[in-house]
Amino acid sequence: MGIECVDLYAGYRRGKWVLNGISLKIERNTILLGPNGSGKTTLFRAIMGLSVISRGKVLIDGVEVDKIRSKPGLMATNLQEIKLPLSISVREMVGFYLDVMGGDYDLFLKLIDIFEAGDALNKKFYELSSGYRVLVMNAFALASKAKYILLDEPFENLDPRRRALVLKETLSHNSIIIMNTHMTWMLKHLKDWNCYLLVSGKTYSVGSVEDLLSMKITSSKTPDSVLEIKVGDTSIYLSKTTGMELSSIDTLDNLYEKLFITTS
Amino acid sequence: MSIVRIAKFFSKTFIKNPYLWFWSIFFVLFWLIMGAFMFSRGITKENISKQIEMEYPEFKYLPENERVSIIEDVWKRVALSYTGSWLATCIIISFASTVSGVTQGIFYSVLPLRFLTRYSKVNEVTVLLGYIFGLIIVLVFQFIALLFATIGMYSYRFGLRITPENPLGLLIVTLAISIFKFLFSLILGLTVVILRKPRALTMLSFVPLILSYALSMAQIYVGGKAINLSPINSSISLLYYYFTNVEPPLNEPLTASLTNVEKVKPIFAWSILLSWIALLSLISLVLMRKQRGISAEELSAI
Numbered sequence: 001m002g003i004e005c006v007d008l009y010a011g012y013r014r015g016k017w018v019l020n021g022i023s024l025k026i027e028r029n030t031i032l033l034g035p036n037g038s039g040k041t042t043l044f045r046a047i048m049g050l051s052v053i054s055r056g057k058v059l060i061d062g063v064e065v066d067k068i069r070s071k072p073g074l075m076a077t078n079l080q081e082i083k084l085p086l087s088i089s090v091r092e093m094v095g096f097y098l099d100v101m102g103g104d105y106d107l108f109l110k111l112i113d114i115f116e117a118g119d120a121l122n123k124k125f126y127e128l129s130s131g132y133r134v135l136v137m138n139a140f141a142l143a144s145k146a147k148y149i150l151l152d153e154p155f156e157n158l159d160p161r162r163r164a165l166v167l168k169e170t171l172s173h174n175s176i177i178i179m180n181t182h183m184t185w186m187l188k189h190l191k192d193w194n195c196y197l198l199v200s201g202k203t204y205s206v207g208s209v210e211d212l213l214s215m216k217i218t219s220s221k222t223p224d225s226v227l228e229i230k231v232g233d234t235s236i237y238l239s240k241t242t243g244m245e246l247s248s249i250d251t252l253d254n255l256y257e258k259l260f261i262t263t264s
Numbered sequence: 265m266s267i268v269r270i271a272k273f274f275s276k277t278f279i280k281n282p283y284l285w286f287w288s289i290f291f292v293l294f295w296l297i298m299g300a301f302m303f304s305r306g307i308t309k310e311n312i313s314k315q316i317e318m319e320y321p322e323f324k325y326l327p328e329n330e331r332v333s334i335i336e337d338v339w340k341r342v343a344l345s346y347t348g349s350w351l352a353t354c355i356i357i358s359f360a361s362t363v364s365g366v367t368q369g370i371f372y373s374v375l376p377l378r379f380l381t382r383y384s385k386v387n388e389v390t391v392l393l394g395y396i397f398g399l400i401i402v403l404v405f406q407f408i409a410l411l412f413a414t415i416g417m418y419s420y421r422f423g424l425r426i427t428p429e430n431p432l433g434l435l436i437v438t439l440a441i442s443i444f445k446f447l448f449s450l451i452l453g454l455t456v457v458i459l460r461k462p463r464a465l466t467m468l469s470f471v472p473l474i475l476s477y478a479l480s481m482a483q484i485y486v487g488g489k490a491i492n493l494s495p496i497n498s499s500i501s502l503l504y505y506y507f508t509n510v511e512p513p514l515n516e517p518l519t520a521s522l523t524n525v526e527k528v529k530p531i532f533a534w535s536i537l538l539s540w541i542a543l544l545s546l547i548s549l550v551l552m553r554k555q556r557g558i559s560a561e562e563l564s565a566i
Contacts, residue, residue, distance in 0.1 A: 048379065048382075048383075049378065049382055050375055050378055050379060065382075068382045068383075069381060069382060069387060070381065070382075070384070070385060070386070070387045071382060071383060072383060072384050072385050074382075074383055075382075075383050076383065077379075081375050081376070082375060082376050082379040082380075083376055084373055084376045084377075085369055085372040085373060085376075086277040086281075086369075087277065087280060087281050087282075088276075088277045088280060092276075092277075096273050097380075097384070099269075100380065100384040100385050100386050101383060101384040101385075102384075102385070146383070
């Protein structure tokens with residue numbers, strides 16, 4: 001049945017909503033693309049029931065997220081705030097979590113080995129570098145074997161080699177993966193994934209990643225524009241033939257530079 | 265998911281916390297040493313003899329061996345009473361230190377617990393009970409460490425073998441105090457969440473510690489009827505009673521002479537403590553149902 005957000009408002013801050021009336025439905029592997037500060041992590045928190053939803057609702061397989069209780073194997077995530085604030089080793093923490101979530105601890109160890117992060121196991125979480133924290137939480141999420149796995153910026157702070165390793169393991173996983181990121185380098189490997197753009201707290205459906213890769217981005221409206229994305233006071237347009245290819249940038253953060261600053 | 269499994273997990277993590285060792289045990293041991301060797305300097309057999317002579321002038325006319333016997337008897341009772349009052353106070357302060365950390369831990373656990381109770385085998389009840397039992401294991405461990413340290417130090421100081429009159433009673437009171445302290449810290453942590461004032465956390469988490477210091481020192485050196493309505497002071501009275509088998513004074517400082525004063529009945533102290541536990545349990549349940557959690561953005565703003 002999938003994950004459904006219906007007219008979702010959440011994360012009210014400084015007089016503005018972080019999520020502005022988001023509606024989407026996720027039934028298969030999906031990527032949420034958006035620049036930093038667009039509300040991607042807030043959306044994940046709202047989907048998991050970790051953030052207070054002010055308006056609208058989130059349904060997980062038809063059940064409102066606030067009503068979900070004791071459902072191991074339903075959802076997992078790599079968000080760091082889900083770990084208990086205890087001064088214990090990564091090994092003990094993850095061991096406990098996977099035990100109560102019905103996950104696979106041996107798979108976790110295998111993934112840690114693949115990600116070349118074995119040094120992390122006997123350290124406490126706060127002793128890890130930011131990259132190691134991401135690797136540990138990615139391995140934990142994948143080892144949970146949950147039906148839906150939400151990966152929040154799974155490549156952040158990782159070197160290119162480890163990014164590739166994480167991507168490889170993610171692609172071969174059986175769960176329904178929902179990934180959010182501002183990076184675009186991996187899109188060519190996710191062509192059959194569903195794709196949403198998330199900008200300034202609003203989502204824009206673009207079909208599949210392959211559909212997105214076939215489009216071009218411009219800062220001005222053209223006759224073949226198919227989608228307008230509001231970014232503050234300006235707009236970005238997706239069109240069929242005119243503009244810059246998404247593959248020419250590695251991350252959406254460079255998009256603004258390319259569109260508004262770089263002269264051709 | 266068994267409560268025992270969760271209790272074992274939490275107790276192991278609490279015991280491995282170095283802050284617990286320092287603030288709840290070593291720092292309190294410092295106070296025990298102060299109590300044994302600094303603050304007790306005025307307690308000598310000579311001073312006791314003078315005190316007895318002042319209250320009972322006929323004492324100086326008694327035969328030598330009778331005077332010595334009386335002084336020894338009073339010395340034993342004074343030693344037991346003094347040791348009992350210090351042990352009781354230090355246990356309360358030690359537990360308060362642990363609980364300050366627990367208050368902060370509960371606040372920062374709101375999100376992880378929300379995650380775990382939705383997407384794992386555990387539910388709110390098993391987590392709460394596991395947490396309580398894990399904490400009780402640690403607090404009992406602290407109690408045993410402090411009890412043995414006190415017996416050793418104060419026996420040496422007073423030249424006697426000082427042992428608690430009712431160790432089982434002491435243990436039962438310790439368990440009751442553990443539950444009271446946990447509920448108190450839970451309410452403080454949840455209050456911060458409900459008020460959505462995460463910056464108040466540090467201040468609120470020190471409330472159990474400040475109250476414990478203030479009320480326990482007040483009971484030892486000041487006394488007064490009103491403070492016996494406090495669960496902290498009822499706990500001290502019960503610890504004192506089970507250590508010494510003597511009812512503590514109701515309106516006098518614990519360190520005062522115990523002759524001809526109104527006493528705190530154990531049943532009264534138990535009813536105060538248990539009433540507070542019942543009240544705090546009710547408040548905790550209400551707050552847990554009311555709290556809608558604190559967002560991760562607010563947590564990271566601390």
